[in-house]
Amino acid sequence: MTMRFLTLATTLAFSASIHAGEVGVAVAANFTAPMKEISAQFEKDTGHKAALSFGATGKFYAQIKNGAPFHILLAADAATPARLENEGLGVAGTRFTYATGKLVLWSKQPGLVDAKGQVLHTEKFDRLALADPKLAPYGAAAIETLNKLGLFTPLAPKFVTGENIAQTYQFVATENAQLGFVALSQVFVDGKVTEGSAWIVPAEMHAPIRQDAVLLTAGNGNLAAKALMDYLRGKKAAGIIRSFGYER
Known part of the structure; x- marks a missing residue:
């Protein structure tokens, strides 16, 4: 009986592997x-x-x-x-x-980014990371947000542009940029931002x-x-x- 069971199990496993x-x-x-x-x-x-x-x-x-x-x-x-x-x-x-997806302004530094993103209006940072808007939709959303805030032109000299959102995240995670616009999924686990400080950009700020x-x-x-x-x-x-x- 045991041998029959093992033979059947082996056959089923083999059959599944064929169709996988x-x-x-x-x-x-x-x-x-x-x-x-x-x-x-x-x-x-x-x-x-x-x-x-x-x-x-x-x-x-x-x-x-x-x-x-x-x-x-x-x-x-x-x-x-x-x-x-x-x-x-x-x-x-x-x-x-x-x-x-959701866009978030994130810094690895606790307390740097406030709950309303007012840090963007201050001199507390030298570099702002964002993804290339021509290649990455999250980068386009970041530009749209900055335009709505009237901050694109004044902050443009501080931009550090990542080829994609993963590289943009790395700029901020390694603190080559003090803050940056990244995907919420990159910093969000089990219902909260796991490290640093963040402002979840309101949905109405971008498409x-x-x-x-x-x-x-x-x-x-x-x-x-x-x-x-x-x-x-x-x-x-x-x-x-x-x-x-x-x-x-």
């Missing part, structure tokens, strides 16, 4: 931490493996246009997936919003950072890609996404 696949995913840098967690849970639950690449949405767009073999794009905006779909590089009807996913044509017919797109819509993924400060 791999999906290549281009992931916006701001979504690094939650996607690593989602990917691990996805592999545990389905047997499929997600090969993750992290970077700026604008750069991923260029790479996909040049034939990069990604199966799914998790963008930091809604425009890029729509553009890829219109250009025939995304599968029509597969786009959806997997997260809505919504709606982050869309799209199945790319290279992934059409890939069972692992379809499974991941379905998984991202599910309850487990939603719980992880919210735990990092995003909205759904």
Whole structure:
């Protein structure tokens, strides 16, 4: 009886491994931490493996246009997936919003950033980090916020520009910049900012950072890609996404 059970278990495991696949995913840098967690849970639950690449949405767009073999794009905006779909590089009807991001002004120094962001009007900092607005939607949101505050021109000489939001975060984390505009998900765990001081930028200060996913044509017919797109819509993924400060 024991041998029969072991044989059945082995057969089922072997069968699952045959049907398991791999999906290549281009992931916006701001979504690094939650996607690593989602990917691990996805592999545990389905047997499929997600090969993750992290970077700026604008750069991923260029790479996909040049034939990069990604199966799914998790963008930091809604425009890029729509553009890829219109250009025939995304599968029509597969786009959806997997997260809505939040912008935060953050410093590693406790007490430097106040709850209303008034530090931006002071001389308490020499460098302000933000992501390249041409490549990273969070950078565009930061510029929009500064324009609404009337601070873009006076603060422009203090800008330190990151290629993407991950590099921007590193500028502030290493204190090469005293403060910077980063994604809330980079500093938010279990319902609070874990280190330093922060001002969560009110949503009305910039256009919504709606982050869309799209199945790319290279992934059409890939069972692992379809499974991941379905998984991202599910309850487990939603719980992880919210735990990092995003909205759904």
